[in-house]
Amino acid sequence: MSNCKYEAVHSASQRFGFRLVNELDEWNLLWSDSCVPLSKLMDMKKFQKVNHFPGMLEICRKDLLARNLNRALKLFPKEYNFFPKTFYLPADFSEFRTYTRHRKRSIFILKPENNCQGSKGIRLARNTKVETNGEHVLCQHYISRPYLVDNLKFDLRIYVLVTCCDPLRIYVYNEGLARFATVPYQQPNKNNIDNVFMHLTNYSINKRSKDFNTDEDSGNKRRLSTIYNILEGEGKDVKKLISEIDDIIIKTIISICSVLKRNHISLFLRHTISSACFEILGFDILLDKDLKPFLLEVNHSPSFAMDTPLDREIKEGLIFDTLRMIDFNRIDKKKCLEEKRKYVTCRLTPAQKTFQLLLVL
Known part of the structure; x- marks a missing residue:
């Protein structure tokens, strides 16, 4: 965990029974908040696992997600219509102008192409005032009538x-979070278009609002199940909504499945029995006024910060249950190491066998 800053990961792994070891020891699990260098992945033994799939950035970077889903949309227009219309500027500027020619009053949200710092750099703009200022940005149709x-x-x-x-194999955790804005919503106009507390739901910015409420049932961060209960109370078909969200998750990951398979085969030649990787993803979903779910982005290192008791309950539980789901005992560690030592010994010459073997890289 040399590159892991979250207490939730440390506490959950210790509760599971892991102990923290040196990087040079025969570890079982490598947990990192960021992508792991390919050189380290290629040296992994059959019993070792890492918490990222090489290639998952294809859906976890905003620009790559848009590229992959736009490609899938052209092939399957009825199946991949869950992503707001998105352009990569300035490369798609002519296509953007064609799209907005008859949508004079449309609002767009501009996002840095590879930003993982919450709401930093995100802004709203009318289609006639979209400017990139020489930067590469994602320009996404803003859903102005949210639920x-x-x-x-x-x-x-x-x-x-x-x-x-x-x-x-994809699993969905039975609990999650709902993140709320802190200012009552109005459709964007010239007077409120810059009000981030109204239009952005990022916790990282709304926690600085004077109106931020920490109540778990009525505040600005609530359980996913709390929202489902509210929707059921309003007579909404929650089972249908959950099914549609599951559909989005499956189709999004399927769009890059061939990349994941190819990378896994090429990097993990020793892992023929079990997967060398697993990954927790954070899918951000927005509901429009008709309760249609839209995918906003996918996070390959969702925040496990425990700022509130609700965070601790959900995130530490998520990590602990993830470790329970991963079969760390499928490969016998002692047997694997013994086989490696025998293999190395068989390759030694008679002269080499007179020395004590200390290290083989």
């Missing part, structure tokens, strides 16, 4: 676990 709870805009953080890419 509201307590007259506030919100999004859903759905936690997804991928345990294998061949065959593809």
Whole structure:
């Protein structure tokens, strides 16, 4: 865990029975907040696992997600219509102008192409005032009629676990988070278009609002199940909504499944029995006024910060249950190391066998 800053990961792994060891020891699990160098992945032994799939950035970088889903949309227009219309500027500027020619009043949200710092750099703009200022940005059609709870805009953080890419195995955690804006919602106009507390649901910015409420049932961060209960109370078909969200998750990951398989085969030649990787993803879902879910982005290192008791309950539980889902004992560690030592010894010449073997790289 040399590159892991979250207490939730440390506490959950210790509760599971792991102990922290040196990087040079025969570890079982490498947990990192960021992508792991390919050189380290290629040296992994059969019993070792890492918490990222090489190639998952294809859906976890905003620009790559847009590229992959736009490609899938052209092939399957009825199946991949869950992603707001998105352009990569300035490369798609002519296509953007064609799209907005008859949409004079449309609002767009501009996002840095590879930003993982919450709301930093995100802004709203009318189509006639979209400017990149020489930067590469994602320009996404803003859903201006979202579904509201307590007259506030919100999004859903759905936690997804991928345990294998061949065959593809995807699990959805039974709990998640709903993140709320802190100012009652109005459709964007010239007076409120810059009000980030109204239009953005990011916790990282709304926690600085004077109106931020920490109550778990009525505040600005609530359980996913709390929202489902509210929707059921309003007579909405929650089972249908959950099915549609599951559909989005599956289709999004399927769009890059071939990349995941190819990378896993090429990097993990020793892992013929079990997957070398697993990954917790954070899918951010927004509901429009008709309760249609839209995918906003996918996070390959969702925040496990425990700022509130609700965070601790959900995130530490998520990590602990993830470790329970991964079969760390499928490969016998002692047997694997013994086989390696025998293999190395068999390759030694008679002269080499007179020395004590200390290190083989």
